[in-house]
Amino acid sequence: MDNVCEECRSKKIAEGSLLNMSGPVGFYPEGEESKIKAKYSIVKCKACKDCGHIFDLRLVNSSNI
Numbered sequence: 001m002d003n004v005c006e007e008c009r010s011k012k013i014a015e016g017s018l019l020n021m022s023g024p025v026g027f028y029p030e031g032e033e034s035k036i037k038a039k040y041s042i043v044k045c046k047a048c049k050d051c052g053h054i055f056d057l058r059l060v061n062s063s064n065i
C-alpha cells in the first residue's frame with residue numbers, strides 16, 4: 001500500500017504503533033485474552049498527519065496468531 005491517506009490523499013504519513021499506558025496494543029484471537037501464555041501480536045499502523053485518519057493496521061507477528 002502506498003503511503004497516502006485513504007481519506008484525504010495526504011502524503012504526510014507517520015508509521016507507528018498503537019500504545020496504551022503500559023505498552024503496545026495487542027491483537028488476541030478470540031478466547032486467548034485470558035490465557036497466561038496467550039497468542040497475540042502487536043498492532044502497527046499508519047496515521048495521517050493532516051486529518052488524523054489511522055489506516056493500514058497490521059499484525060507484527062501474524063504467524064504467532
Ligand SMILES: [Zn+2]
Nearest residue numbers: 005008048051
Ligand atoms: Zn488524511
